[in-house]
Amino acid sequence: MAIKLEKVVEKFYQGLEEGKFLGRKCPVCGAVEFPPVYACNTCGNLETEWVELSGKGKMKSIVMPAALSTKPEYAQMGAFAYGEVELEEGACFNAVVKGITKKKRREIMENNKLPVPVHAETFQRDGYKTIVFALDEE
Amino acid sequence: MNHTKLNKYARSVSIIGVGCTPFMYTVDNPETNGLTEGEMFGYAALKAMEDAGITAKDVDFYFHGEASPLNGSNYLTPGVQIANWFGMKGKANIHHSEACCTGYLAIEEAANAVASGKYNCVLTGCVEFGDSTPSPADNVESPKHPYKRDKMTMEKFLKTTAWLYDRNYARSFMAPMELIYDDAAEDYVRTRGISAQEMDDTLNWMAINNRRNAAKNPLALERKEFAEIAKEKGFDDVMAYMRSPYNPKMGDFLRMEGVERKCDGAAAAIVCATEMIPQIAKNLKHKPIEVLGIGCSALEATNPHFEIRATEEAVRQVYELTGVKPEELDLFFANDFIITSHLVSAEIAGYLPYGEGWKYICEGRTAYDGDKPINTNGGRTSFGHAHAASGLADIYEACMQMRGECGERQVKKLPKTTMLRGYGGAQNVAAVLLRTMD
Numbered sequence: 120m121a122i123k124l125e126k127v128v129e130k131f132y133q134g135l136e137e138g139k140f141l142g143r144k145c146p147v148c149g150a151v152e153f154p155p156v157y158a159c160n161t162c163g164n165l166e167t168e169w170v171e172l173s174g175k176g177k178m179k180s181i182v183m184p185a186a187l188s189t190k191p192e193y194a195q196m197g198a199f200a201y202g203e204v205e206l207e208e209g210a211c212f213n214a215v216v217k218g219i220t221k222k223k224r225r226e227i228m229e230n231n232k233l234p235v236p237v238h239a240e241t242f243q244r245d246g247y248k249t250i251v252f253a254l255d256e257e
Numbered sequence: 258m259n260h261t262k263l264n265k266y267a268r269s270v271s272i273i274g275v276g277c278t279p280f281m282y283t284v285d286n287p288e289t290n291g292l293t294e295g296e297m298f299g300y301a302a303l304k305a306m307e308d309a310g311i312t313a314k315d316v317d318f319y320f321h322g323e324a325s326p327l328n329g330s331n332y333l334t335p336g337v338q339i340a341n342w343f344g345m346k347g348k349a350n351i352h353h354s355e356a357c358c359t360g361y362l363a364i365e366e367a368a369n370a371v372a373s374g375k376y377n378c379v380l381t382g383c384v385e386f387g388d389s390t391p392s393p394a395d396n397v398e399s400p401k402h403p404y405k406r407d408k409m410t411m412e413k414f415l416k417t418t419a420w421l422y423d424r425n426y427a428r429s430f431m432a433p434m435e436l437i438y439d440d441a442a443e444d445y446v447r448t449r450g451i452s453a454q455e456m457d458d459t460l461n462w463m464a465i466n467n468r469r470n471a472a473k474n475p476l477a478l479e480r481k482e483f484a485e486i487a488k489e490k491g492f493d494d495v496m497a498y499m500r501s502p503y504n505p506k507m508g509d510f511l512r513m514e515g516v517e518r519k520c521d522g523a524a525a526a527i528v529c530a531t532e533m534i535p536q537i538a539k540n541l542k543h544k545p546i547e548v549l550g551i552g553c554s555a556l557e558a559t560n561p562h563f564e565i566r567a568t569e570e571a572v573r574q575v576y577e578l579t580g581v582k583p584e585e586l587d588l589f590f591a592n593d594f595i596i597t598s599h600l601v602s603a604e605i606a607g608y609l610p611y612g613e614g615w616k617y618i619c620e621g622r623t624a625y626d627g628d629k630p631i632n633t634n635g636g637r638t639s640f641g642h643a644h645a646a647s648g649l650a651d652i653y654e655a656c657m658q659m660r661g662e663c664g665e666r667q668v669k670k671l672p673k674t675t676m677l678r679g680y681g682g683a684q685n686v687a688a689v690l691l692r693t694m695d
Contacts, residue, residue, distance in 0.1 A: 188435035203561035
């Protein structure tokens, strides 16, 4: 490999248009960067390479949207929450997870069910698709 | 996550002078309507020089901070424009902008410049018009009126707040931007095992305690205590008022009074090589406040629990560098534009015990007259939040408390060691450690 001036962001979003979830994997330590960037933040290696992700993960925290933290556009997603998602390949990031109501959150928290399994989906925004997650069927 | 080991400053650095404007809604008051950037920054700078007993000739360089210069001032290079106002024509400067962390990194920049030996004495100042924009406020095109300003609409403020976040992923993913309001509260509830009701009470008590402090501070924006407001609205119990629709839920946990009051203000400090104080500041009338060290970290908002993780790293760095122990802290400040910050950062710093901090807050122990005072100036919810300037306003308050010059709101035990946790810009974090020189 060589360090390349490469359109990582564009390729990531083009992947979403095709239903693919793309990350970058470090060839030295194996850590996965998601969302994708050039370098490895685990071992400091200067290069990473493209890897297609399964989209499977788990949600580790749950915050419900409220007046300050929502926008009219988000209503298209139905019930959802925000929180930390960890992919099965290891990367952790903040994401939207669909299918969570206040009642559902209470049930998860009262029964110590965190982390809960989730899977990636795409969501159409103004002119591009982005990544969101949804609770796995129980 | 990456970690950094800090090295000691090449020479000791001290704060010898501080200045601060009132935090205010300039446009709302005929006496302040029309104040400009040069006048606001200049006032704070000159007050800091006066406090240090020096003139502008003694200052080698200045740092200028403003969080949103294009939006708030119609400037790209705001630092260059104002040197004449405080006697520093021809002296060099650097402008920096790290949103709500600007005022803390203003001390970081100044301390580094002096510790390196390049400059002996520098000014570091910040100004912000958080509540108004150059007139007309409808766009960012030049020319603007030379001094008239219009109120900043909430719509414009919220739109431009998005500029704080990474455009490639954070804005697109939605959750990174929206988690700023409640992530820390959710984490605290889950990891400490308290109930949502206990968190609600804690958030309300932080607002009450901040307001009690601000009530005694002539520079603060909001000075009427919630107990008095509650009575005016027919509530005998202040907490009943805080839980009422007068203080509505705005977030999953957060209520209205737990959110910053954006406003206008400026603050400044004079930072000097400690060894040069006898030559530069011969008329200094108070003890210098030494900058022991500053830990820094940054995590943009796609990273889970960005405020908590970055605060842990910044605090770890400064304790490792200085050898100072949490039990040595006498006073604590936290940038609490989301008031939960004030609880979580005080626990991370060990100023309040892990999992017990919420009880200290609910017992009033973190108000100015308690044994663990936090944000004695009133914090962002009551002192006000002039975004870049707020960090230096905290430095101003810390120095005044450490000198015993805070009058009615002076804390019980004269503080010798103070930590200030800066936070902002989605998200930069700094942990500033100050100690009064013997």
